[in-house]
Amino acid sequence: MQKIKIEEKAVEDLLMKLAKVGQVGETGVSRLAYSPEWVEAVEICRAYGSAAGLEMRQDAVGNLWARLEGKTPGPVIATGSHIDSQDPGGRYDGALGVVAGLISLAALKEQAGQPEHTLEAVVLCEEEGSRFPTSGFWGSRGIVGKITPDDLQTTLSFAGEPIGAVMSGIGLDPTRVAEAVRGDIGAFIELHIEQGPILESADLPVGLVSAITGMGQFEITIDGQDNHAGAFPMDLRRDPMAGFAEIASSLIDHAHRLGRPAVTTIGQCKIEPGGTAVVPSRVTFSLDARHPDPEARRTLYATQDRLMSEICARRGLGYSRKQLINLEPCQSDAAILETMKTAANHLGTPHLKMVSGAGHDSQQMALIAPVAMIFARSAGGRSHTPEEFSTISDCTVGVNVLAQTLYQMGYGPPAPETIVQMDQRPVMH
Amino acid sequence: MQKIKIEEKAVEDLLMKLAKVGQVGETGVSRLAYSPEWVEAVEICRAYGSAAGLEMRQDAVGNLWARLEGKTPGPVIATGSHIDSQDPGGRYDGALGVVAGLISLAALKEQAGQPEHTLEAVVLCEEEGSRFPTSGFWGSRGIVGKITPDDLQTTLSFAGEPIGAVMSGIGLDPTRVAEAVRGDIGAFIELHIEQGPILESADLPVGLVSAITGMGQFEITIDGQDNHAGAFPMDLRRDPMAGFAEIASSLIDHAHRLGRPAVTTIGQCKIEPGGTAVVPSRVTFSLDARHPDPEARRTLYATQDRLMSEICARRGLGYSRKQLINLEPCQSDAAILETMKTAANHLGTPHLKMVSGAGHDSQQMALIAPVAMIFARSAGGRSHTPEEFSTISDCTVGVNVLAQTLYQMGYGPPAPETIVQMDQRPVMH
Numbered sequence: 004m005q006k007i008k009i010e011e012k013a014v015e016d017l018l019m020k021l022a023k024v025g026q027v028g029e030t031g032v033s034r035l036a037y038s039p040e041w042v043e044a045v046e047i048c049r050a051y052g053s054a055a056g057l058e059m060r061q062d063a064v065g066n067l068w069a070r071l072e073g074k075t076p077g078p079v080i081a082t083g084s085h086i087d088s089q090d091p092g093g094r095y096d097g098a099l100g101v102v103a104g105l106i107s108l109a110a111l112k113e114q115a116g117q118p119e120h121t122l123e124a125v126v127l128c129e130e131e132g133s134r135f136p137t138s139g140f141w142g143s144r145g146i147v148g149k150i151t152p153d154d155l156q157t158t159l160s161f162a163g164e165p166i167g168a169v170m171s172g173i174g175l176d177p178t179r180v181a182e183a184v185r186g187d188i189g190a191f192i193e194l195h196i197e198q199g200p201i202l203e204s205a206d207l208p209v210g211l212v213s214a215i216t217g218m219g220q221f222e223i224t225i226d227g228q229d230n231h232a233g234a235f236p237m238d239l240r241r242d243p244m245a246g247f248a249e250i251a252s253s254l255i256d257h258a259h260r261l262g263r264p265a266v267t268t269i270g271q272c273k274i275e276p277g278g279t280a281v282v283p284s285r286v287t288f289s290l291d292a293r294h295p296d297p298e299a300r301r302t303l304y305a306t307q308d309r310l311m312s313e314i315c316a317r318r319g320l321g322y323s324r325k326q327l328i329n330l331e332p333c334q335s336d337a338a339i340l341e342t343m344k345t346a347a348n349h350l351g352t353p354h355l356k357m358v359s360g361a362g363h364d365s366q367q368m369a370l371i372a373p374v375a376m377i378f379a380r381s382a383g384g385r386s387h388t389p390e391e392f393s394t395i396s397d398c399t400v401g402v403n404v405l406a407q408t409l410y411q412m413g414y415g416p417p418a419p420e421t422i423v424q425m426d427q428r429p430v431m432h
Numbered sequence: 433m434q435k436i437k438i439e440e441k442a443v444e445d446l447l448m449k450l451a452k453v454g455q456v457g458e459t460g461v462s463r464l465a466y467s468p469e470w471v472e473a474v475e476i477c478r479a480y481g482s483a484a485g486l487e488m489r490q491d492a493v494g495n496l497w498a499r500l501e502g503k504t505p506g507p508v509i510a511t512g513s514h515i516d517s518q519d520p521g522g523r524y525d526g527a528l529g530v531v532a533g534l535i536s537l538a539a540l541k542e543q544a545g546q547p548e549h550t551l552e553a554v555v556l557c558e559e560e561g562s563r564f565p566t567s568g569f570w571g572s573r574g575i576v577g578k579i580t581p582d583d584l585q586t587t588l589s590f591a592g593e594p595i596g597a598v599m600s601g602i603g604l605d606p607t608r609v610a611e612a613v614r615g616d617i618g619a620f621i622e623l624h625i626e627q628g629p630i631l632e633s634a635d636l637p638v639g640l641v642s643a644i645t646g647m648g649q650f651e652i653t654i655d656g657q658d659n660h661a662g663a664f665p666m667d668l669r670r671d672p673m674a675g676f677a678e679i680a681s682s683l684i685d686h687a688h689r690l691g692r693p694a695v696t697t698i699g700q701c702k703i704e705p706g707g708t709a710v711v712p713s714r715v716t717f718s719l720d721a722r723h724p725d726p727e728a729r730r731t732l733y734a735t736q737d738r739l740m741s742e743i744c745a746r747r748g749l750g751y752s753r754k755q756l757i758n759l760e761p762c763q764s765d766a767a768i769l770e771t772m773k774t775a776a777n778h779l780g781t782p783h784l785k786m787v788s789g790a791g792h793d794s795q796q797m798a799l800i801a802p803v804a805m806i807f808a809r810s811a812g813g814r815s816h817t818p819e820e821f822s823t824i825s826d827c828t829v830g831v832n833v834l835a836q837t838l839y840q841m842g843y844g845p846p847a848p849e850t851i852v853q854m855d856q857r858p859v860m861h
Contacts, residue, residue, distance in 0.1 A: 199663030216662055220708055232697035232720045233645055233789035234628030235813050237688040244698045245684045251677030259666040268661035269673045270710050272703050279649055279718040281699045281816065289708040291661045360662035384664050387710065 004349055005414075007406040009110050011399045017102045018398065020047055021086075022094040031091035031389030032098075035134035036141065037065065037169045044086050048105060048126045055109035057124075063179040064145030065128035065170065071108045073121035073413065078189025080412050081372075082107065082405060083125030085142055085364060090133040093391025095196045099379060099398055101126050103194040107406035111413070118413035120189075127364055135160050143367035145183040155180070190339055190412065191368040194377045194405045196393050198361050200384030208400040210357040211343050212376035214295040215366050216264060217332030219304055221290040223311065225250070226321030229276055229284035240282055244274065246320045247286040250311050254290070257306065264358045265303060267292045290324075295332045295358045333366045336373030339408075343375060346407035352400055361386075377401050377408075433778060434843075436835040438539050440828045446531045447827065449476055450515075451523040460520035460818030461527075464563035465570065466494065466598045473515050477534060477555045484538035486553075491612040493574030494557035494604050500537045502550035502842065507618020509841050510801075511536065511834060512554030514571055514793060519562040522820025524625045528808060528827055530555050532623040536835035540842070547842035549618075556793050564589050572796035574612040584609065619768055619841065620797040623806045623834045625822050627790050629813030637829040639786040640772050641805035643724040644795050645693060646761035648733055650719040652740065654679070655750030658705060658713035669711055673703065675749045676715040682739050683719070687732075693787045694732060696721045724761045724787045762795045765802030768837075772804060775836035781829055790815075806830050806837075 024047065025033045025040030034040045045067050052059045052069035060068045067086075084100020104124030111122065127142030135141070138158050144150050155167030155177045167177035202210050227243035251269050258267035271289040292307060294300035308324060315322035340356075347354045357378065365374040379401035382392040453476065454462045454469030463469045474496050481488045481498035489497045496515075499508075513529020533553030540547065556571030564570070567587050573579050584596030584606045596606035631639050656672035680698050687696035700718040721736060723729040737753060744751035769785075776783045786807065794803040808830035811821040 197663060198660045199665065200668050201663075201665065204668070218662065229817070230813055231627045231790055231815050232699060233647065233695060233722050233791065234626060234630075234815070235695070235789070236628070236630065236692045237684070237695055238692070239629050239633070239813070242684065242697075244680060244701075248677045248680030248684065248698075251673060252681055255666070255671065255674045255677065263665045263667070266662060266664070266666055268671075268709070268711050269677075270661060270703065270708050270712055271706050272673075272701055274699065274701050277700055278816075279699050280697070280720050282697055283699055291709050293662050360664070361660055362662065384659055384668070386660055386663070388658075 005115060005410065006350065007110055007114055007403070007410045009106055009399060009402050009406055011395050013106050014102060014399045014402055015395045017051060017106060018094065018098060021098050021102065025088065027091040028389055030094060030392070032088045032094055033091040034086065034088040035090060036087045036129035036138065037173050038134070041087060042173055045126060048086070048101060051105050055105070056112060057108055062145065062183040063176060064142060064150065064183040065175050066142045066145060066183065067126040069105055069108055069124040071112055071118060071122045073118045075119050077120060079121045079123050079187055080190045080409060081123045081125055081188050082192045082194070082409060083127055084193050084195055085127040085130035087129045087131050087133065089131050089387045091389055092131070092387055093389055095391055095393050095398070096198065096386055097130060099196055099393070099401070100194045103402040103405050106402060107409055110406055111410060115410060115414055119415055120413045122409055122413045130364055135166050138166055140364055140367045143364035145180055146185050147367050147370045148184040149367065150180050185371065188368070188372040190336070191365060191372045191374045192339065192376070192405060192408060193363060193365045193374070194379065194401050195363060196386065196391070197378040197381045198384065198386035199381065201357055202355060202378060202380035203382065203384065205355050207353055207355045208380050208397045209347070209352060209404055210355045210378035211340060211347065212359045212378055213335050213340060213356050215333040215359040215363055215376070216293040216295040217297065217300045218291065218293045218328060218330040218362060219326060220328035222325045222327055223288050223290055224323045225286045225315060227284060230282040232280040232282055235282060241319045242282050243286040243320055244283050246315050246318045247272070247288060249314050253310050253314065254307055257310065258292070261303070264360060265294050265299070266360055293360060297332055300332060330362060330366060333369045333374070335375040339373055339375040342411050343377060343404065343408045346411055347404050350403055350407055352404055377404050434544060434839065435779065436539055436543055436832070436839045438535055438828060438831050438835055440824050442535050443531060443828045443831055444824045446480060446535060447523065447527060450527050450531065454517065456520040457818055459523060459821070461517045461523055462520040463515065463517040464519055465516045465558035465567065466602050467563070470516060471602055474555060477515070477530060480534050484534070485541060486537055491574065492605060492608040493571060493579070493612040494599065495571045495574065495612065496555035498534055498537055498553040500541055500547060500551040502547045504548050506549060508550045508552050508616055509619045509838060510552045510554060510617050511621045511623070511838060512556055513622050513624055514556040514559035516558045516560050516562065518560050518816045520818055521560070521816050522818055524820055524822050524827070525627065525815055526559060528625055528822070528830070529623045532831040532834050535831060536838055539835055540839060544839060544843055548844055549842045551838055551842045559793055564595050567595055569793055569796045572793040574609055575614050576796050576799045577613040578796065579609050614800065617797070617801040619765070620794060620801045620803045621768065621805070621834060621837060622792060622794045622803070623808065623830050624792060625815065625820070626807040626810045627813065627815035628810065630786055631784060631807060631809035632811065632813065634784050636782055636784045637809050637826045638776070638781060638833055639784045639807035640769060640776065641788045641807055642764050642769060642785050644762040644788040644792055644805070645722040645724040646726065646729045647720065647722045647757060647759040647791055648729070648755060649757035651754045651756055652717050652719055653752045654715045654744060656713060659711040661709040661711055664711060670748045671711050672715040672749055673712050675744050675747045676701070676717060678743050679740050682743065683736055686735065686739070687721070690732070693789060694723050694728070695789060722789060726761055729761060759791055759795060762798045762803065764804040768802055768804040771840050772806065772833065772837045775840055776833050779832055779836055781833055806833050
């Protein structure tokens with residue numbers, strides 16, 4: 004089998020060119036959806052693809068597609084990631100998968116010519132929700148048909164602008180978002196930085212992602228009775244802080260004891276009335292809990308709910324739980340995973356089969372196609388910060404595994420188990 | 433011994449007259465220091481005292497003094513409380529002691545004539561810190577000489593006004609604050625609502641306060657490492673929320689196990705960066721811990737410090753503790769307590785000897801005179817809220833105990849153990 008070869012310099016050049024657009028400090032990037040920096044970054048991608056002889060097209064939502072037409076009509080093998088960033092984030096989150104897709108298609112065209120099956124690399128317009136807090140996965144939602152006309156009015160930026168108006172402002176036509184929907188994607192593969200420390204602690208450059216974890220975010224409210232911090236004895240208090248502390252300890256310890264890949268995080272907490280000398284009346288906190296196994300995830304949430312309600316009942320505190328986000332776990336397609344493994348082995352690349360604890364565009368794409376992901380090692384597991392870092396060597400190893408996988412899937416006759424027909428694709432959770 | 437008799441109607445009339453000044457909703461009061469409502473309330477007190485034939489005088493800080501001159505020159509027996517309120521607070525906090533002092537002196541003048549020793553009732557201008565967050569005890573601090581010229585510039589309202597400028601605005605002369613200092617107070621007695629549930633649970637109308645608890649307020653900072661809530665496994669986290677939860681549980685449980693009168697409250701908490709999907713980097717929280725026994729208080733703080741630093745060290749978290757407030761416990765004068773007890777027994781008033789968990793002006797007055805306090809029962813232990821409530825019956829029982837105590841101390845020859853000469857008064861902690 005032919006080896007597709009991508010050099011570190013190609014990856015470094017395009018990645019660092021994008022890193023300068025919206026640069027913050029030495030290593031930070033702030034490239035918010037539909038901003039001038041975003042427009043500039045998309046144009047860099049368009050110019051790169053055009054120069055490589057790829058057919059470039061921007062859809063109604065603002066996703067940029069690079070196409071390498073295959074000899075045989077049929078489902079498209081797609082790859083890509085998002086071009087927007089946190090505010091500020093780092094140079095690699097999203098950008099690596101964008102760079103990888105464009106460079107892979109350019110390299111495949113140059114080194115292997117026209118493919119049997121059409122390949123596309125997509126520059127997804129938005130994933131982070133860093134300008135419009137409720138817009139997360141906007142680009143991939145557009146492709147899978149999960150943007151409603153209402154969303155264009157009700158999805159507001161932190162500054163209060165409706166996303167539809169902002170799109171119009173840069174020449175997109177929001178009335179045509181439905182035209183961005185794709186019904187012809189046969190597979191989607193995303194390269195992304197890990198954003199965690201697992202590859203680093205395993206001393207491996209890349210991971211093959213077998214599943215994206217399922218996420219639940221909840222808002223929990225504990226009600227007690229506010230009282231004077233000096234005059235009200237401990238034994239007569241109904242202190243929601245005491246209940247919160249026991250709950251937070253219990254939930255964090257419980258997830259720790261379950262072991263990987265279960266995680267539970269309490270990242271926000273509001274205390275009312277919030278006086279230093281006042282026993283609180285109410286503690287409201289955020290609970291983020293994740294597990295990639297559907298059954299284990301249900302059990303996790305049920306156990307947490309029982310723990311919290313028992314603790315509150317025992318302490319005479321009010322308890323309520325509101326689920327704000329529920330993202331089902333997303334299993335990678337077994338056939339694509341197997342192809343990625345063959346590709347990595349063919350390149351002599353050591354790798355880890357692992358689970359993604361973070362959410363990704365691939366979860367949306369899974370609604371219309373089989374998906375799988377490749378992770379590149381993150382230094383210290385840092386992300387969503389300018390401190391985010393991956394070596395160019397690790398990034399390039401990831402791009403090579405992606406390109407080799409696309410080669411195996413796109414060139415030569417389709418293996419029935421790697422290209423799944425649209426009407427036969429497995430139901431996603 | 434003569435019984436001084438004060439009717440419920442007198443207490444109710446003056447208390448409810450004040451309750452209308454700055455009224456919020458049905459039962460709330462917002463009477464911030466030096467505000468138009470404050471000026472109006474002080475004028476009501478001045479008019480009441482003048483009508484009763486008391487000699488009225490306002491000092492440079494804005495405290496209003498009502499004087500009933502004694503036959504014998506010497507130290508003054510003083511009573512009173514503060515006229516300002518929380519924003520909004522209730523009708524009784526501070527106001528009860530103001531009303532009690534004025535009515536007691538008026539009743540003593542009418543029912544017992546000129547006293548042997550001079551009596552004064554003071555309407556303290558400020559105690560709550562509800563307009564100027566760092567001004568707490570401003571009135572009594574003026575009397576004991578704890579206001580510096582700097583304080584007039586650096587004590588700012590929530591709106592940013594220096595307290596000195598606000599004082600000038602209502603005709604006080606802040607350059608003369610030193611003139612408010614008193615060197616001739618021989619005893620100070622304060623009637624106040626309990627602000628806790630102890631009298632209610634003991635089914636008693638009044639308490640005789642043997643000590644005001646000592647208070648420490650600390651700002652605690654726990655430092656960890658922020659990471660992605662999904663991608664970073666539990667076993668590799670340094671999560672300051674996990675440390676905070678264990679600390680909050682430990683401290684609250686520890687104070688509970690120590691039993692009354694130890695209390696510990698965590699009323700504020702700030703989580704950084706504060707994302708729902710981000711393991712926090714830092715948790716900062718307020719710690720309020722009180723005990724009336726000096727030795728037990730030192731042990732409490734040392735134990736808490738050791739617990740917190742052990743938990744943080746074990747979890748690989750940074751720990752720092754900054755003390756913001758340190759109010760030493762204040763023991764009531766044994767002789768005044770004994771006189772109050774005799775007075776209560778003479779009136780047939782059942783009472784509880786108890787500790788104050790809240791801070792009071794009496795703590796400041798203790799720097800220049802022996803002090804003691806009387807508490808009136810609070811409904812449900814509620815205070816610093818419009819829901820604060822005490823029955824007029826309980827309030828009047830408290831006023832009668834105060835008036836009877838003042839009668840015993842102010843009429844007839846001084847008992848050496850109740851009037852302590854200035855150069856012989858015990859050193860306060």
